[in-house]
Amino acid sequence: MQKVERKILVVEDESLLRNLIANLLESEGFLVQSAGSAVEAKRVAKLFDPDLALLDIELGDGPNGLDLAESLLSLYPGLSVFFLTHIAEPRLVDRHKKVVSKNTGYLVKSRVAEPSYLVTALDAALRGKVGIDQQHFKTPDHIFTKLSNTQLDVVKFLAAGLTPSQIAVRRGTTPRAVRNVVARAIDALKLSGVDEGLARATLIREYIKVAGTPRADG
């Protein structure tokens, strides 16, 4: 049986890491091309026609990985996209979720050196099945994966220092509904046994640890 070449485009502005990932993937039988910037990636993609793009989100001063992903996905709708990131829970960064579609996922950078993790994830994605570990940022190793988007939004506003009434105004709902969302988030994280104030503080602390303090207008 003829071996089907699986083509991967690696985009990472740090050359050492880029080469390392490229070598690793090549050694696993993928056909790899790499680029150090978004514009270089665009040129390579045109000639290389990749099946999957592995993109770093921050690419220095030029267009970032999210812009590149949108541009590539628009031109090559069948392309699978994986983002490389250091952020443990990218769902906390608003703009990430707008880019992520069915055939996109993300990989935590610190795990790209684990060949089995990387190859399994990319293999699955190439077959149109982004692994649950990578799909929609549902990483099992972070507590916020258990929260819904609504709950996350409310926690973000809490972390920004808003009261339930202020959050209600922002979300076009009632303070009572906001308090219910917070209670459900506390339940989801199994913090309900502790004092409510302490549980709320834990939520906020964890949020800030991962995503920094959000601004009230953001």
Added chain:
Amino acid sequence: MAEPQVRKRSGSRQRIWNQLGERSLWGWRFFLYTIPNYIVAYYIINFLPFEVYQGNWVIVGVLSHLVFIPMGLAVRILVPKSAFKHRLAPLLNIVLFALAGMVKNFVEVLLAIQLGVMVDPRWLLNLSSGAFGMVYIVLIYVAVFGERVRHISTMSSLISKREQLIELRNQRQESLKKHEQTLRSQAQELILPRLREFEQLLGKQMKVQEQVDYLKNTLLNTVRPLATQLQDRRSVQYFDGFGKETTKVRSVAFFERLDLWRDVRPLVVFFAFMPGYINGSILLVGIDKFIQGYPFILITFVALLLVKLAGKVKALANKFVKLSLFLGLPAAGILTSWLFQIQYVDSQQLRLAYLVPVAWGFGLIYVGTAFVTALSATQKVTERELAESNAALQAEWEIYQRDFWVANKRWSYILHGEVQAALTTAIARLTIRPIITPLDVAEVREDMERITQSLSKPLDAKIDLRSAMDDLVEVWQGVVAITYRGSKEAVDLLDKDDFAKQSISEICKEAVGNAYRHGNATKVEIDLQIVSKRFELTITNDGKGPAENRTKGIGSKMLDDLAPRWSLTNSGGITTLKARVPSSALH
């Protein structure tokens, strides 16, 4: 009931006119202002053998002056406050002040008669001179003091703002340096000891997993919060010490100006003085003699015109000469006219009595109007400078916010990019190989060395904007057609402002991404101009615009920091983002 018509305030004359209608003029302080006038008058007259008074009549003047206190109280109590808000309030006050002057003089005459110090009361003269005197005094004091107080306040603001500006500029540089230093030392303090600990583990073949765990769990976990918390950093020290009061305010530039001669208003003085002069002259010397003495008016008026003309002669630029002319010519005018006039006055006492109030009243009006005009002129300049200082202060703050954001961004590149990439590479080196060779260890050491170097090098805000824009165009090619242009002035200026270049690049990236993401735009046009000393970016696209025009909202964090003056509008199928990026080269 209809609302009372509120007085409009605009322009210097209008302002003085409005001040005349203030209710607060009826406070006790104001009546103190009339005392010098009476003291001077009484002092001079006391040395004249004036035929209408005899004996110690000064006490009469002092006692009658006290009448102002209950009159002031009565006005404050009896006249409704709303009356002082009416546009005719200045007229009301003038009438009331004239009435107060008449009452005061009426009381004075009554007392004088009772005490037997007045030989010839001349009722009408007394009452009318009281009325005219009060109105003049009020007018002059209100104008001069009102303008001066206002001007001092404006000067105070200006000096304070300028000091703030100088301090702010110094502090901006210092604060940014301090901020960068804080970021660097915090990162170094946290990361470098851990790197040294990691060095201890490196090279121990049996402890590879421990090394990997250390890199993952300790080092990466140290770096990650540093990077994510960058957005929280705001300097609170920047505005420290700005509330302090300035002590230089009192030496108002007005007195240094000394070009009052230029501000003499012959017509104003002439017409302001005429009613009192005619009234006094007719009552004192009779209408026939007043008409014969008309040259007084002409001579003084000519003297005023000469002062005015002297102000325009450059050859007389010497301050002493001009001040002499300012004081001397009108004095000469009064003296000459008096010499004309006295031939029609039959007694020596009357001649002197005629000169004193004329000189005093005329002097008050002459100096007062000139002062007010000079103040108004200075005030206009000061107000303009104040507005400029305010704008500069605002720009300074905007530049600071912008530079702060860019500094954080650059530092984020180091932490997110170079440092974390080196750590990840090291993890990969240690994970991939089944056996770690000395070469691998040496490479991991190099990775660690790269981290140390990254944490030590200065932040570099330099960016090739043209290349960044070309990249943006190419990356979006086939999806969104981007065109950009800029005025030569803006492009030239950008070469002097690296932080502005970075800001503009970031805004453009964000705007193009959003236009496609939220509006499915296919065409984006970017235009850069200089407007109001700022770089104005106008980014239009053919996508679906926002539900309503806005200047705040999700995604606006970056714009708030980089270009606080921004707006997003949608009209006729075109969505326009306008953002003004401050320029340090223009401030």
